[in-house]
Amino acid sequence: MADPGPTRVLLTDEGPALISGPVELELPDGTRVRSDRAVTAVCHCRRSKRYPICDASHRRKVRQEGPDA
Template sequence: MPNSPSDPPRRISVQRRGPMLVEGPVEVELEDGTTVSSDRFRVALCTCRRSRRYPWCDTSHRARTSAGGPGRPSPDSCAEGPDSS
C-alpha cells in the first residue's frame, strides 16, 4: 500500500534560487484541481512560475541576471516562491 506508515518519508530538497527537488514518482495537484504525474526517480518542481512546462522546472529561472554580471541570479529569481512575478 503506498504511503503506509511503514514507508520511508519522501525527501524534498529546497533550494534558495532554484526548483524544489522531490524524490519520485510524484503526482502533483494543480490549483485548478487537475493532476500531473511523473514516474522519474527525482523531479524538479518550479517555484518561480517562469517555467513553460509548469509545474516542472525547465531552468527558466537561470535566464534572469542582475546588473552584477552574466550568470548571476538577480535577488528576485526564484527566491520568493510561486506568488512572485
C-alpha cells in the same frame, strides 16, 4: 514489505524543489501532473514553460547590478 520511509523534498536556494521518487502534483485548478522520474524538479518561480515541472527558466533571470557591483 519494508517501509520506504518519508518522501524526500530538497528546497534549493534559487531553484526548484527536488522531490525524490514518482510524484503526482495537483495544481490550484485541480489539474494533476504526474512524473515518474527518480527526482522531479518542481518550479517555484512560475517561469517554466512546463509548469509545474521546472525547465531551468529561473537561470535566465536578469540580475540587477547595484552601484557597488
